[in-house]
Amino acid sequence: MSTLKNIPVVSHEKPSGGTGNLLANVFDELMAFCRSRSLFMLHYCTGCGAIELPPAMTSRFDMERLGIQPMVTPRQADILLVTGYVSTKTLKRIILTYEQMNSPKYVIGICSCTVNGGMYWQSYATAKKLNDYLPVDMYIAGCMPRPEAVIHGLRELMENIKKGESDNWRDYYRRYDHYLGNQQRLFGENWQTPTDIIGEARHYDLMGPETLGPHTALLEQHQTPLKPFEMTLGLADLPVRKDEPR
Amino acid sequence: MTSLDLLLILSGLTTLAGFAFGNHRAYPWLAGIVLTAQIVILASMPLPMAAGFGFEMFGHPVGWQMDGFGRFFALITLGAALASVAYTGGEWGERYAAGGKNLRWLHGALAGNVLAMLLLLASGDLIAFFIGWELTSWAGFLLMAQGGERALRAAMRYVPYAMAGAMAVLGGLVLSLTWTGTLDLSQLVMLVPGLANWKLALLLALFGTGFAIKMGLLPVHLWQTPAYAEAPGAATAFLGAISSRMGLFGFGLLLVKLITLTRLADLSFIDGLFSARDLIEWVAALTIVLPTFTALKQNDARYLLAWHGIGQSGYMLLGLVIGDATGSAGGLLHVFNHATYQAALVLSVFAVMHRTGTADLNSMGGLVTRMPLTFLVMLLGIIGLAGLPPMNGFVSKWLIYRSLMIEGRPLLFLMTVLGTLGTILSVYKLIHNTFLGQLRAEHEQIREAPWSMLVPMLALVALAFVTGVAPGLALNYVNEAQAALGLPVMAHTLGGVESPRGSLDMLWIVGVLFAGFGIGALLFYGAGGRSKRIHQLDNYAGGHFLSADVRYQYSDHFYAGLMHRIGPLYRGSFTQMEAALASANDLLASLMQAWYRQAVPALTLLIATVLGLAWMIWR
Amino acid sequence: MNMIELLTELAVMPLIAFTIGLFMVLMMRKIAAKIQRRVGPPLLQPLYDIVKLYAKKTQNSHGLVHDIGIIMAVGGYIAAETMLPVPGMNGIAAKSGLLALAYVIMIPSLGLALGVGQCANPNGSIGIARALTAMLAYDVPFVIIIFGASWFYGSNNLIDIVAHQQAGGIATWGAAKMPVLAIAALFSMYAMLGKQPFEIYVAPAEIATGPMVEMGGKYLGGLFVMQCFQLFTASAIYVTMFLGGGENWPFFLVKLFAIIAIPMSMAFVFPRYRTEDVLAVVWRWPVLLGLAGVWLVMH
Known part of the structure; x- marks a missing residue:
């Protein structure tokens, strides 16, 4: 069984910069600092760990003094908190939610269940290791972890972000094929989310050696295309292709 | 031959040509050129300009004469007709004819309307006025009846209203002849204010009923919505832009010129507490509010706009009846402003109908990616209709608000603003349900409207924008109309009004607004990270996987919370x-x-x- | 006044407004924290949030109108700030006036509404429908108040209104001369700020923050900027109409923050109204007060 130390926290590269341009470095440091001091979290309250979050947020421990506050939709959030066991059905939603978040984004697994399945180890319907499917930045183990532990974990994450070490979200783009493969193994080969990870990786220049692979090829076979509707003029009086429907 | 003769003859010829070969490809070009020529002739005409022809009827001379008041309306009429003809001229007209309908009748009726309105607007005496009035009504009927079975039914509903109105106007005409012995407007102006109070009240009731019916004032407004909404495309735009303003023209003559506003204030029902002037002001105010909130409930884009047309006419009458320089300028300017953006809005709705085949607000959505220019037209149009800067609708409404403030009429002011707020709600629903939200699968292949339809729409909103930034351009003509009516003339600058107690300079406001947008864009594109377009199904649904076969759109019963509160007030009393x-x-x-x-x-x-x-x- | 001076004012006024707005947001969050016996965010928290949001690496756009909506929301307020006189600077206040200002600040809301509509999310559309309904609610008393103030000062020009009030110290302040209207205006402004119990259009647990549902990154950041402007604008309009405007910066700031602090100290102990109840409350009390105030002013 893995211990916390053995779970790979992959960090491929520092954020761009470090090229000797002092101004750019200062700017990057500043951005990293702001990122670490302003974390909006989306708590995906799947299991019992959720109950430890209210005390962490309210008057006893007050996350807001660290700049952490709850948000409602994935678009607004920086942290995805998965607070307990993850059933196969739930995992689909978690993956969709994660993919809808804007990078830089961080995943925190709270409770033993996210680490290794916990007491659901023998369950046929529970995903055991969250980081097979999503790049987890921080595990807060315990059954359940006390609010102190949650706060401690969040402070660690802040520290990592400030140092530029916590960028596993890049890993999801760079090794998408690996994650997708695990997802396909669980959900079947028709698995598809309405988000376009490969397109995003291309758009933001986040492609890595394993972004594309056999699994993404399989995805492309089954995928219903999700090209965004570009604004088109398509004026009738301009010459149009013959096959274009009128 | 005077230039007024030329104007009317050209209009008559266009009408004949329309009926004779309106389905020919060259007709729209011809009519467009003639209408443009007419606009030039009219705009350069020295005023007042009498017609070279005329005749006698029952011993009374019947003649035509154009003054500044008439010219103001006539210019709008010709402009609206030009836009409508251009719109009909291309693909829209082809499909209309291909659908088995008669394009000649449509063009003929449109040109006939212009002729009838010009005759009405240039009338020099009450007989000429009545001739013009009747012609306008029947020409309007002809135009309304073109749109098929539903349109015909709506037009038939208009007939009893029009007849009742015509009878009332005729009665007023006979009474004024009996009491003053003349029908010549220039003489009536001197004689009518001297009549006894009850006679004036009777004249007001008779003429007022006729004009109110044409204008669609409460409570005789019901005919207007279906009749205007069901008419075919460009006809709806023309009718909505100017046709019912003929009633306002009548009110201008009657209330301001003949009876005069001071005499109107003397006609009090409850000694000194509530005068005929108050009555008209309140009718106008109710005409602003009630139809606007009726529009809010419509689910058909055409009906929604037609209801707003009724609502906006309340502003015009209210401004006119307040009667100070600012208010009347606002009321008259609103006639022009409303014509520009209302025509553009109606045309954009019909452009959408042309492509999607529906005007039902619950079966569209997301069309902005497919028809962006039409979206632009509708966006600028609704900003004008709602009366927000930088469009021209804001300027005329500002003048009306300001004059109500100066005159100290808090309740009327509240009603006008309530109308504006209701309009904002309803036009957002219009643009949201048509262009925003989720694109339906069956509309994915739709293309932008053809140029022949886009150019008139874009020209109209461009006009609405330019006269919003520089309202002085339109206010010149408004001043002429004020002078012709004998109202105080509002001094103005190119950008609006200059006054130590509160000026309005649209040049600066719009300049700063666009500078603000520029800085906003710099912040957005410069300081923010790159963005990537995503598919509409990549959307938050609480973790649910969206698919194209299930609609994810909010359109029906759009203001549910509001209707929970005010819904019981809609009783259908009218x-x-x-x-x-x-x-x-x-x-x-x-x-x-x-x-x-x-x-x-x-x-x-x-x-x-x-x-x-x-x-x-x-x- | 020469052109360079004017242009400088036009550039500086929005900046000042934004800075003050940032601290207003901080104060608002601090008040909430204190009421809930928490420590609350650090001094620069609002700035961290905005910087972080703008600097997001990946951002999702639902189309051009989505972008334009945010640009209009921020840009409209940038323009509106130049129409509000602050101590030492008048901008283009003389050329626009109270009435035009009231309509210019609807432009950002319209922009936001368009942007949200383009997101194709029904939660957002419901949010906008509710926001417009709320606007219909609070604008009715607001325009009555504008009418009353404008009638009382005999002017629509904000510079005149400020000068009129500063002529005789506190005794000539609008709040001293028109206390009923001032109370109604406070109520109406409270509803305008859209905090509890009037936050029908955000309603996080019900419609997933309504208009903000699909906003992330710089889109949400734009809305945060807009919120700063909105707080400043609401407060500054109130101070200009009723509290003598700005004689000098220290006093002006105290007044601005005090005016925001009053509703905020009440807001965070309330739950949320239903939409129709907002209409009922706002159309009853502030409207009645406003009409009574106008009657008093006019007689």
């Missing part, structure tokens, strides 16, 4: 009143019929004969 009047009429008619045809036919005949003889002898 519809019930109309139905009650109609059945009372039916009852009366069948009673009469029963009396003279079945019960005592001989006696009826005898009574009629005796009365007829007695009248002849008494003469």
Whole structure:
């Protein structure tokens, strides 16, 4: 069984910069600092760990003094908190939610269940290791972890972000094929989310050696295309292709 | 031949040409050129300009003369007709003709409307006025009836209203002849204000009813919405832009010129507390609020706009009746402003209909990616209709608000603003349900409207924008109209109004607004990270996987919370009143019929004969 | 006044407004924290949030109108700030006036509404429908108040209104001369700020923050900027109409923050109204007060 130390926290590269341009470095440091001091979290309250979050947020421990506050939709959030066991059905939603978040984004697994399945180890319907499917930045183990532990974990994450070490979200783009493969193994080969990870990786220049692979090829076979509707003029009086429907 | 003659002759020729070969490809070009020429002639005409022709009727001379007031409306008429002809000229007209409808009748009726309106606007006496009035009504009917079965039914509903209105106007005409002995407007202006109060009240009631019906004032507004909404494309735009303003033209003549506003204020119902002027102001204010909130409930884009057309006419009348320099300028300017953005809005709705085949607000959505220019037209149009800067609708409404502030009329002010707020709600629903939200699968292949339709729409909103930034351009003509009516003339600058107690300079406001947008864009594109377009199904749904076969769009019962509160206030009272009047009429008619045809036919005949003889002898 | 001076004012006024707005947001969050016996965010928290949001690496756009909506929301307020006189600077206040200002600040809301509509999310559309309904609610008393103030000062020009009030110290302040209207205006402004119990259009647990549902990154950041402007604008309009405007910066700031602090100290102990109840409350009390105030002013 893995211990916390053995779970790979992959960090491929520092954020761009470090090229000797002092101004750019200062700017990057500043951005990293702001990122670490302003974390909006989306708590995906799947299991019992959720109950430890209210005390962490309210008057006893007050996350807001660290700049952490709850948000409602994935678009607004920086942290995805998965607070307990993850059933196969739930995992689909978690993956969709994660993919809808804007990078830089961080995943925190709270409770033993996210680490290794916990007491659901023998369950046929529970995903055991969250980081097979999503790049987890921080595990807060315990059954359940006390609010102190949650706060401690969040402070660690802040520290990592400030140092530029916590960028596993890049890993999801760079090794998408690996994650997708695990997802396909669980959900079947028709698995598809309405988000376009490969397109995003291309758009933001986040492609890595394993972004594309056999699994993404399989995805492309089954995928219903999700090209965004570009604004088109398509004026009738301009010459149009013959096959274009009128 | 004077230039007014030329104007009318050109209009008559266009009408003939329209009926004769309106379906020919060259007709729209010809009509466009003639209309442009007419606009040039009209704009450069020295005023007042009398017509070279005329005749006598019952010993009264009948003649035509254009003054600044008439010219203001006539210019709008010609402009609206130009836009409508251009719009009809291309693909829209082809499809209309291909659908088995008669393009010649449409073009002929449109040109006929212009001719009738010009005759009305240039009338120099009450007979000419009445001729113009009747022609306008019937030409309007002809245009309304073109759109198919539903349109015909709506137009038939208009007929009794129009007849009642015409009878009322005719009655007023006869009474003013009896009491003053003349029908010439220039003489009536001096004689009518001297009449006794009850005579003035009767004239006001008769003429006022006729004009109110044409204008669609409460409570005689019900005919207008279906009649305007169901008419075919460009006809709806023309009707909505200018046709019912003929009623306002009548009110301008009647209230300001003949009766005069000071005499109107003397006609008090409850000693000194509530005068005829107050009554008209409140009718206008209610006409702003109630139809606007009726529009809010519509689910058909055309009906929504038609209801707003009624609502906006309340602003015009209110501004006119307040009667100070600012208010009347606002009221008159609103005629022009409303014509520009309303025509553009109607045309954009019909452009969408042209592509999607529907105007139902619950079966569209997301069309902005497919018809972006039409979206732009509708966006600028609704900003104008809602009366927000930088469009011209804001300027005219600002003038009306300002004059209500200066005159100290808090409740009327509240009503006008309530109308504006209601409009904002309803037009957002219009643009949201049409262009925003989720694109339906069946609309994914739709393309932008053709140029022949886009150019008139874009020209109209461009005009609405330019006269919003520089309202001084339009206010020049408004000043002429004010002077012709004998109202105080509002001093203005190119950008609006200059006053130490509160000026409005649209040049600066719009300049700063666009500078603000520029900085906003710099912040957005410069300081923010790159963005990537995503598919509409990549959307938050609480973790649910969206698919194209399930609609993810909010359109029906759009203001549910509001309707929870004000919904019970919609009682359909006016519809019930109309139905009650109609059945009372039916009852009366069948009673009469029963009396003279079945019960005592001989006696009826005898009574009629005796009365007829007695009248002849008494003469 | 020469052109360079004017242009400088036009550039500086929005900046000042934004800075003050940032601290207003901080104060608002601090007040909430204190009421809930928490420590609350650090001094620069609002700035961290905005910087972070703008600097997001990946951002999702639902189309051009989505972008334009945010640009209009921020840009409209940038323009509106130049129409509000602050101590030493008048901008283009003389050329626009109270009435035009009231309509210019609807432009950002319209922009936001368009942007949200383009997101194709029904939660957002419901949010906008509710926001517009709320606007219909609070604008009715607001325009009555504008009418009353404008009638009382005999002017629509904000510079005149400020000068009129500063002529005789506190005794000539609008709040001293028109206390009923001032109370109604406070109520109406409270509703305008859209905090509890009037936050029908955000309603996080019900419609997933309504208009903000699909906003992330710089889109949400734009809305945060807009919120700063909105707080400043609401407060500054109130201070200009009723509290003598700005004689000098220290006093002006105290007044601005005090005016925001009053509703905020009440807001965070309330739950949320239903939409129709907002209409009922706002159309009853502030409207009645406003009409009574106008009657008093006019007689």
